[in-house]
Amino acid sequence: MAKVKLRKGEHKQAGFLAKNYSGTVPLLELDDGTLIAECTAITEYFDALDGAPTLTGRTPREKGLIHMMNKRAELELLDAISVYFHHATPGLGPNVEIYQNAEWGLRQRDKALKGMEYFDAILKRQPFVAGEVFSMADITVIAGLIFAGLLKLPVPAECEALLAWYARMQERPSVKNRVTMSRTSAASSAACAAS
Amino acid sequence: MAKVKLRKGEHKQAGFLAKNYSGTVPLLELDDGTLIAECTAITEYFDALDGAPTLTGRTPREKGLIHMMNKRAELELLDAISVYFHHATPGLGPNVEIYQNAEWGLRQRDKALKGMEYFDAILKRQPFVAGEVFSMADITVIAGLIFAGLLKLPVPAECEALLAWYARMQERPSVKNRVTMSRTSAASSAACAAS
Numbered sequence A, B: 001m002a003k004v005k006l007r008k009g010e011h012k013q014a015g016f017l018a019k020n021y022s023g024t025v026p027l028l029e030l031d032d033g034t035l036i037a038e039c040t041a042i043t044e045y046f047d048a049l050d051g052a053p054t055l056t057g058r059t060p061r062e063k064g065l066i067h068m069m070n071k072r073a074e075l076e077l078l079d080a081i082s083v084y085f086h087h088a089t090p091g092l093g094p095n096v097e098i099y100q101n102a103e104w105g106l107r108q109r110d111k112a113l114k115g116m117e118y119f120d121a122i123l124k125r126q127p128f129v130a131g132e133v134f135s136m137a138d139i140t141v142i143a144g145l146i147f148a149g150l151l152k153l154p155v156p157a158e159c160e161a162l163l164a165w166y167a168r169m170q171e172r173p174s175v176k177n178r179v180t181m182s183r184t185s186a187a188s189s190a191a192c193a194a195s
Helices: A039-048 A060-088 A102-125 A136-150 A160-170 A173-183 A188-192 B039-048 B060-088 B102-125 B136-150 B160-170 B173-183
Strands: A027-029 A035-037 B027-029 B035-037
Touching: A035 A039, A035 B060, A039 A136, A039 B060, A060 A102, A060 A136, A060 B035, A060 B039, A102 A136, A102 A160, A136 A160, A136 A173, A160 A173, B035 B039, B039 B136, B060 B102, B060 B136, B102 B136, B102 B160, B136 B160, B136 B173, B160 B173
Parallel strands: none
Antiparallel strands: A027 A035, B027 B035
């Protein structure tokens, strides 16, 4: 595993951009040199390896719902928070944030706060973001909420179903490790979000 | 099939938003009432129905590459063009475009033009966007170029590989029908793009 120094802007420099045009982490490099970027794509790869997908859907209906809710978690939460971070806060610092559009960033922050209310409504009626089973869509909402927490955008107290779900998610070993990682660098949760 | 009048803003009104929070078309409603929004999710559903996916990947490596390139086609082309349309042109008209951020829109237009150069470089070395086979990623680039054409953002003449690929894609019956549909309304290509 190679680390990329986000605050130094390594992910926006030619060496990294040659491997991932979009300049985002994480990036998976297979033994044969194949490069796979984008969280959803990396999840698709790993989830398919043993022929028994659990995170991306077993049936056509599950696949459709999981991909819809994952995309919604990106649009309404994770990407919105990322744009807020990069455009309406100091973000990764002046060496990286060469262009900022604060008005757009603040608007995306408001979109993310509405997104929390949306996912609260969803989790009032079902145990997981895409239905009855844990999926990639839960992971994307978790990433969004970790990132929001680092930026001091807490989930509103009235979003009780979202907070109860999040408390359950915190018990998962992968989330515990992730939270520890994130605390070492506010930048790391920016990993999956579009610039 | 129910039509949604985009220029009247039907996709931003309560009745439609109750079915699709993100307020975008298309939206698939199954016989059991299940609602699936987002192009990628709808494609996942249909592609999985017969147990032999062709558009979303057969192997783990194909799945990873297709989802990566599809996301890149959204980020670097289709979504960028959509933001340009909604923010730096009259878009769907004053009843729908209640908030516009022209500076952001123009920046996304420039991103889309760079995206065309990126896909040109990709198609110089492989026959399809995600590799050796036609996939969902090709469809997303096609949608981006149809939308760009309607907005008078033509592919630069020096992008010869992209133009040659696009000419091949135009021969596909689905693309021919799509182009005909799009000409009836500049709005329809906004269908799949995030707001």
